[in-house]
Amino acid sequence: MSTTGPDDRRTGRPADPPQPPQDAAGEVEVDAATPGTERARGLERASQGPADPRWPDAFARMVSGSWAVSIGAVVLAVLGGSIMIALTDEAVREASAYFFSRPGDTLGAIGSAVGGAYAALFRGAVWDVRADDAATAIRPLMNSLTYATPLIAAGLGVALAFRAGLFNIGGQGQILVAAAAAGWVGFGVDAPWPLHMLLAMVAGIAAGALWAGIAGLLKATTGAHEVIVTIMLNYIAFYGLSYLLATPGLLQAPGSANPRTPAMQDSAIMPDLLGPRYNLHLGFVFVLIAVAFVWWLLNRSTLGFTFRAVGENPAAARVAGMDVPRATVSVMLVAGGLLGLAGTTQVLGQVTTGFGSDIDAGIGFDAITVALLGRSAPLGVLAAAILFGAFKAGGSVMQASEGVPIEIVLVVQSLIVLFIAAPPLVRAVFRLPQPGPRQSGRGAGGRARRTRKEVSA
Amino acid sequence: MSTVATVPAGAPADAARHVRVVSRKAPVAFAVVTGLFALLLLLAPREGDTLFRFSSGTEVLSLPDAAVPGMVTAWVCTAIAAAVTAAAFTLLAAGRRVPLVLTLALALALLVGFLAWAGAGSSRDFSVARLVGGSILLAVPIVFGALGGVIGERVGVVNIAIEGQLLAGAFCAAVASSLTNSPVVGVVAAVLAGALVALVLGLFTITYRVNQVIVGVVLNVLVIGLTSFLYTQVLVPGAAELNQTERFGPVAIPVLSAVPVLGPALFEQSVLVYLMYLAVPAVWFAMFRTRWGLRLRAVGEHPKAADTVGIKVPRTRYRTLLIAGGIVGIGGAFYTVVSVSSFGEEMTAGAGFIALAAVIFGKWDPVRAALAALLFGFASNLEGALSVVGAPVPSQFMLMLPYVVTILAVAGLVGRSRPPAASGEPYTKE
Structure with missing residues (x-):
């Protein structure tokens, strides 16, 4: 399992846009032909056909490219969500009882149920059309970015581990440990503002890094599978934090019986970025820096190259003289640090009035989906996390105003990832042309067919 | 090694x-x-x-x-x-x-x-019968999940979606059993639900050759989303008809349940527990002593070689995966037709991930994986037993103990575990 993380997708980096769009198929196709041969085949295909093949070819590339697939995937997922909403809506069920006498009623009910839900989702995630002025109307978007903040950092952590061939399911534990450390510094230490906040951040990031580092170290020294160890560390962190929160004198707020911490000191809190109207905090800037850092690490640094090499093929990396165990430990340290940053922004930015053992809010697991949707690339993770943050922000508004349970968001999110991962399926549904190498990628038969066609042409 | x-x-x-x-x-x-x-x-x-x-x-x-x-x-x-x-x-x-x-x-x-x-x-005292019996009850879904996981990986498909299969099984068992007032129908529905999740997993990983880890993780989220959504929208309003299951009662096996000490703990259980006793050796036998098992393992270790001798790799993978999904589904049914009599949101609470850990801990062997699952069941049960006697350790540390032990065991005893060679690899026929 560890040998086949989602990082097998050689072309999943945003740094190489000039590749022909056919590679989009190869991105999830582990066994697809190498990009080089695909490119060659693309040229081969371009050289055949009518006199001026450029425009049909350009069109074919456009509709079979990854953008068309992504849009198609979103459309399909939204459609799936709509079906769920329509099927379970009370008014739709009532109207469908007399569907054959007045079908219009059913359709109208479906329209208002589905339309209302998605309108509310939009209103809660992007732009509040009912607001009086633009400053208020933009608030949902700021909410979405706030929800996206920890997801970005956590998604980066999971994605980085993916690139090195490691599956980090331990996001929850790393976030909890980081929250505990950052929280303890946040309310227990006295220091002036920027210093105190930075101290708390360092504590949180270091705690997350060390927690994930345990898994990396065990993997490197004893070969213990990181999936087991990170899952187990999740539980250990959870119960450990529960103990700290329930014990007076440790993390529990003085004079309280609840398992919650006291509020963070003002000097440790990440200030609001755009004033008190919006809850977007300084953490957003930090995670943007993290995105840039991870991009640099993966694409411009020796260490990142080692990570990627180890992820692609550990045996080859070892033969090439790379220290695989060391890379395993380092990548888990960095990944844990990023998840620690997520925990830190939760404690110092989002929930500053004291937190319980649910401070991770499912981010550790959402991060896996974010990393997968973002194709384990930093900019992809950024976009995916903002999308998921928007769903989170919009979902609660949808639940409050339309009574549609927020879980529908999970359904739509997972469908999007599922469809994006399977471009051939989306193309088949929308009757988009399948790019040539995909069909012929099945082997010599396809190539032989093509050659015959060329000969006959 | x-x-x-x-x-x-x-x-x-x-x-x-x-x-x-x-x-x-x-x-x-x-x-x-x-x-x-x-x-x-x-x-x-x-x-x-x-x-x-x-x-x-x-x-x-x-x-x-x-x-x-x-x-x-x-x-x-x-x-x-x-x-x-x-x-x-x-x-x-x-x-x-x-x-x-x-x-x-x-x-x-x-x-x-x-x-x-x-x-x-x-x-207060430690009741040995309660220690053992409670452990087995807690382990049942994990054992079924681990068995399904082992079969899936042996045929070359990593199944991260055990959690989703358990949850889907629990949900469908609750609805079917409530509608028909028959726990047996509930189990059948759970088997179908588990197989349905497996079918989707197969469709994406075998036919569309999407990365198996991606599909598994996403299917978990999808099933959590679907079941929670339907629970809030449908099961809560119609709880009386849709979420009130008929449960299996304990059945005592005549002679065995009279054995001193362990008899009542092991042999005065519900039908699903006996099914688990049978399933573990059955899966072991099928996997290592039958032609079906040989083919399955060949496909998981070296699909190309299997294909060369005429085994149809995708078909074998689909069929095996469906069987594995059905087995995991039984484990899901345990939640709603044995444990409690109604479905709750995310009621599997990570058991699928524990089962995944048991698969690896058990080195992809059905019997060892089942033993590992029993260990997890025992460890979760131990906390209850210790809190009864008023143990000197904070309860959180007791709860933590099984996971610490697992890490020590995995690091110290199991070590570098080798999955089936082609596990996680989509197969493209040349």
């Missing part, structure tokens, strides 16, 4: 050393664990007797309860553990590997010692 004894005399020195290094882990782990336990006894001695209750009142021959001095028993157990450790080192010196029996003996000795220490001075 297991061929320790057969290093030829003429082999290079570094080869022999390599083998030694690998095999030394178990004795060292034994020594560490025994040492830690002795340290605990030294640092936190406790006064008084510990009560062990062996009878539950229904056996033919009931053993009397035993009150043993806590610390003495704990030290005796430590001595036994030390002896086991010494035996392991002796075997190591003789160049032989440590058998599983020795590991189990050490675990048992330390467990009894720990219970004796924890229960010392308490007026």
Whole structure:
């Protein structure tokens, strides 16, 4: 399992846009032909056909490219969500009882149920059309970015581990440990503002890094599978934090019986970025820096190259003289640090009035989906996390105003990832042309067919 | 890794050393664990007797309860553990590997010692029957999940979606059993639900060759989303008709349930538990003693070779995956037709991930994976038993213990585990 993380997708980096769009198929196709041969085949295909093949070819590339697939995937997922909403809506069920006498009623009910839900989702995630002025109307978007903040950092952590061939399911534990450390510094230490906040951040990031580092170290020294160890560390962190929160004198707020911490000191809190109207905090800037850092690490640094090499093929990396165990430990340290940053922004930015053992809010697991949707690339993770943050922000508004349970968001999110991962399926549904190498990628038969066609042409 | 004894005399020195290094882990782990336990006894001695209750009142021959001095028993157990450790080192010196029996003996000795220490001075007793019976109940979904996971990986498909299959099984069993007032229909529905999730997994991983980890993770989220959505929208308003299941009652097996000590714990259970007893050896037999199993493993280890001799790789993978999904589904049904009588949001609470850990812990072997699952069940049950006697340790640390033990065991005993060679690899026919 560890040998086949989602990082097998050689072309999943945003740094190489000039590749022909056919590679989009190869991105999830582990066994697809190498990009080089695909490119060659693309040229081969371009050289055949009518006199001026450029425009049909350009069109074919456009509709079979990854953008068309992504849009198609979103459309399909939204459609799936709509079906769920329509099927379970009370008014739709009532109207469908007399569907054959007045079908219009059913359709109208479906329209208002589905339309209302998605309108509310939009209103809660992007732009509040009912607001009086633009400053208020933009608030949902700021909410979405706030929800996206920890997801970005956590998604980066999971994605980085993916690139090195490691599956980090331990996001929850790393976030909890980081929250505990950052929280303890946040309310227990006295220091002036920027210093105190930075101290708390360092504590949180270091705690997350060390927690994930345990898994990396065990993997490197004893070969213990990181999936087991990170899952187990999740539980250990959870119960450990529960103990700290329930014990007076440790993390529990003085004079309280609840398992919650006291509020963070003002000097440790990440200030609001755009004033008190919006809850977007300084953490957003930090995670943007993290995105840039991870991009640099993966694409411009020796260490990142080692990570990627180890992820692609550990045996080859070892033969090439790379220290695989060391890379395993380092990548888990960095990944844990990023998840620690997520925990830190939760404690110092989002929930500053004291937190319980649910401070991770499912981010550790959402991060896996974010990393997968973002194709384990930093900019992809950024976009995916903002999308998921928007769903989170919009979902609660949808639940409050339309009574549609927020879980529908999970359904739509997972469908999007599922469809994006399977471009051939989306193309088949929308009757988009399948790019040539995909069909012929099945082997010599396809190539032989093509050659015959060329000969006959 | 297991061929320790057969290093030829003429082999290079570094080869022999390599083998030694690998095999030394178990004795060292034994020594560490025994040492830690002795340290605990030294640092936190406790006064008084510990009560062990062996009878539950229904056996033919009931053993009397035993009150043993806590610390003495704990030290005796430590001595036994030390002896086991010494035996392991002796075997190591003789160049032989440590058998599983020795590991189990050490675990048992330390467990009894720990219970004796924890229960010392308490007026409440440890009921052995309750310890064992409760562990088995808690382990049932994990065992079924692990069996399904093992089968899936053996045929070359990594199944991260065990959690989703369990949850889908629990949901469908709840609805079907409530509608028909028949737990059997509930189990059938759960099997179908598990297989349906497996079908989607197969569609994306086998036909569309999407990365298996991606699909597994996403299917978990999808099933959590679907079941929670339907629960809030449909099950909560219609709880009386849709979410009020008929449960399986315990059935006593005539002779076996009268066996002293363990009889009632093992053989006065519900039908699904007996199904689990049968499923584990059945899966082992099917996998290692039948043509079906040979083909399955061939497809998982070397699909190209299997294809060359005429085994249809995608078809084998689909069929096996569906069977595995059905097995996991039974585990899901356990939640709603045995454990409790209604479905709750995310009621599987990570059991699928524990099952995944059991698959790896058990080195992709059905029997070992089932044992690992039992260990998890036992560990979760232990906390309850210890809180009854008023253990001296904060309950959070008790709850944490199984996971710490697992990490130690995985790092110390299992080590580098090798999955089936083609597990996770989509197969493209050349």
